[in-house]
Amino acid sequence: MSDFLLKISNLTVSVTRNKQDIPIVKGIDMDIPRGKIVGLVGESGCGKSMTAKSIMGILPRSAHMNGSILWNDPDGSQTEITGLKEKELRKMCGPKIGMVFQEPMTSLNPMMKIGDQVAEVLFIHKLVKNRSEAKEKVIRTLGEVGIPEPERHYNSYPHRISGGMRQRVMIAMAVICEPSLLIADEPTTALDVTIEAQILKLIRHMCETHNMSALVITHNMGVVSTLCDKVYVMYMGRILERAPVDQLFKTPIHPYTRGLLSSIPRIHANPEYLATIPGNTPEFGKETVGCDFCLRCSDDQRRCFFEKPKEAEIEKDHFVSCFSANNRSK
Amino acid sequence: MSEQVLISARNVTKSFPLPNKKRRIVVNNLSLDMFKGETLSLVGESGCGKSTLARLIMRLTSPDQGEILYDGVNIAGLSGSALKPYRRKMQMVFQDPASSLDPRMKVRDIIAEPLKVWHICNNKKEIERRVMELLEMVELKESAIDRYPHEFSGGQKQRIGIARAIAINPELLICDESVSALDVSVQAQILNLLKRLKRDLGLSCLFISHDLSVVNFISDRVCVMNDGNICEIADAESIYANPSHEYTRYLLSAIPHIKYAE
Numbered sequence: 001m002s003d004f005l006l007k008i009s010n011l012t013v014s015v016t017r018n019k020q021d022i023p024i025v026k027g028i029d030m031d032i033p034r035g036k037i038v039g040l041v042g043e044s045g046c047g048k049s050m051t052a053k054s055i056m057g058i059l060p061r062s063a064h065m066n067g068s069i070l071w072n073d074p075d076g077s078q079t080e081i082t083g084l085k086e087k088e089l090r091k092m093c094g095p096k097i098g099m100v101f102q103e104p105m106t107s108l109n110p111m112m113k114i115g116d117q118v119a120e121v122l123f124i125h126k127l128v129k130n131r132s133e134a135k136e137k138v139i140r141t142l143g144e145v146g147i148p149e150p151e152r153h154y155n156s157y158p159h160r161i162s163g164g165m166r167q168r169v170m171i172a173m174a175v176i177c178e179p180s181l182l183i184a185d186e187p188t189t190a191l192d193v194t195i196e197a198q199i200l201k202l203i204r205h206m207c208e209t210h211n212m213s214a215l216v217i218t219h220n221m222g223v224v225s226t227l228c229d230k231v232y233v234m235y236m237g238r239i240l241e242r243a244p245v246d247q248l249f250k251t252p253i254h255p256y257t258r259g260l261l262s263s264i265p266r267i268h269a270n271p272e273y274l275a276t277i278p279g280n281t282p283e284f285g286k287e288t289v290g291c292d293f294c295l296r297c298s299d300d301q302r303r304c305f306f307e308k309p310k311e312a313e314i315e316k317d318h319f320v321s322c323f324s325a326n327n328r329s330k
Numbered sequence: 331m332s333e334q335v336l337i338s339a340r341n342v343t344k345s346f347p348l349p350n351k352k353r354r355i356v357v358n359n360l361s362l363d364m365f366k367g368e369t370l371s372l373v374g375e376s377g378c379g380k381s382t383l384a385r386l387i388m389r390l391t392s393p394d395q396g397e398i399l400y401d402g403v404n405i406a407g408l409s410g411s412a413l414k415p416y417r418r419k420m421q422m423v424f425q426d427p428a429s430s431l432d433p434r435m436k437v438r439d440i441i442a443e444p445l446k447v448w449h450i451c452n453n454k455k456e457i458e459r460r461v462m463e464l465l466e467m468v469e470l471k472e473s474a475i476d477r478y479p480h481e482f483s484g485g486q487k488q489r490i491g492i493a494r495a496i497a498i499n500p501e502l503l504i505c506d507e508s509v510s511a512l513d514v515s516v517q518a519q520i521l522n523l524l525k526r527l528k529r530d531l532g533l534s535c536l537f538i539s540h541d542l543s544v545v546n547f548i549s550d551r552v553c554v555m556n557d558g559n560i561c562e563i564a565d566a567e568s569i570y571a572n573p574s575h576e577y578t579r580y581l582l583s584a585i586p587h588i589k590y591a592e
Binding site: 043044192193194195196197200219220221222223225226227245246249259260261263264265266267268270271272273274275276277280281 | 375376483484485486513514515516517518519521522525526540541542543544546547566567570580581582583584585586587588589
């Protein structure tokens with residue numbers, strides 16, 4: 001039996017603007033193993049949210065995608081998500097894949113009671129017979145995600161509770177159908193550090209108790225380091241490096257990953273100036289012949305400008321797309 | 331660093347009205363000294379009053395009680411023209427670089443505006459020269475002068491915001507979450523820029539952030555706030571090495587750490 005839950009191969013997403021196709025995600029491969037938490041890191045605009053949205057089939061109208069997203073159900077059946085019609089997709093998103101969005105302030109309906117919003121998911125997917133059963137289940141789930149006095153909060157409106165609590169409600173909505181995969185798009189970006197720590201702990205706890213996998217999208221390396229088992233580093237719509245989390249932080253190979261890590265200020269090391277990656281993230285739509293990172297790279301070679309580096313396995317499960325890394329492995 | 335007090339808050343209280351006729355105290359009987367040439371950081375969770383304290387120091391709002399002394403002069407009760415000389419000494423860099431620049435003004439006009447308001451340059455030629463000089467200081471190309479804010483990335487916009495803030499040679503620069511909206515690689519560039527400018531221009535800097543590791547990099551002293559009160563104020567090094575207040579320890583323990591294997 002194959003042990004992956006979701007396998008993305010050669011996924012491309014492009015957006016049509018002014019009758020021109022702008023590639024956003026340029027052919028990525030990714031697999032999410034069962035029961036593991038996978039992190040997707042990158043700076044804003046690198047295409048990480050688009051990747052998540054294409055799994056859920058909620059890309060904006062102007063976007064279209066190619067490639068394959070294969071779902072390997074725990075019951076043994078395999079489904080190709082990309083080819084699904086809306087009706088079939090609905091059976092996947094919700095019961096099997098749950099999603100937590102970034103903005104807990106705007107993703108809840110301000111006119112609906114919290115309990116009713118969470119219960120709505122159950123009614124849509126016909127997982128409960130009647131209201132009292134739904135209410136019971138919602139209250140149990142709200143308690144599980146750490147909302148104090150769930151009976152009372154069932155009847156609260158979103159504006160009455162804090163940002164951290166709202167994010168807990170979002171998590172409750174995503175996990176109430178007991179999905180096999182949880183996609184969390186920047187789940188803690190809008191929150192304070194103390195609340196962030198609680199939410200991260202909660203996600204980890206939910207994954208462990210429900211044997212759930214998770215795809216966590218973030219730009220925060222600290223979040224990746226505390227939460228994830230495996231990391232994908234994304235830049236300009238491509239995966240530059242992927243490795244188990246300890247391996248990546250121990251020996252980051254790609255110049256981009258190394259640059260990213262060294263530009264984070266640290267508590268217990270205080271240099272006079274921080275190391276930086278020169279330049280800015282290039283704009284989308286300008287496709288280069290060579291490596292996407294060559295203009296900002298510290299150890300660029302002539303070759304980098306004319307050829308795309310292929311992914312190479314440096315160590316077990318540690319893949320890098322860079323010429324200098326390829327040389328290193330030889 | 332000279333031990334000369336630049337600005338000090340004495341028993342400052344500020345509250346805002348609530349719908350039920352009560353008032354919420356945001357800054358509670360707080361006293362704080364800031365020395366010339368130092369970078370003092372205010373850290374705390376959202377709603378702890380750190381932005382309100384900065385706005386009080388800048389006199390964008392006035393305190394309910396207490397004094398704010400700038401170079402020994404109480405500016406808490408001043409208004410209008412009496413306050414004007416102090417306005418020139420304090421400038422602010424805001425959090426969101428996209429919304430703090432006028433989208434319909436060219437970079438030239440954005441940076442020149444404070445110069446015109448304060449009549450610092452006598453003619454257009456001088457203004458132009460000063461704007462060019464400022465662009466160079468914040469490491470932007472000269473060609474940026476004729477472009478509009480939307481043509482720049484977030485980090486570059488923040489550089490324009492910084493150029494505008496330092497245009498009139500202020501003594502105190504207040505940075506309210508100035509790097510929290512930026513990506514890490516760009517954040518590092520802006521932090522380096524701020525540190526270098528502070529050294530070159532001899533600025534004092536009040537730095538507001540919720541990110542303790544950013545604060546550690548930039549500051550000389552750190553002030554940890556919680557619920558309108560100061561929990562702890564100490565040198566950056568000692569506050570991280572041995573935090574004495576329970577809340578500081580709690581904040582520090584909450585940061586998701588990168589497990590570097592070194």
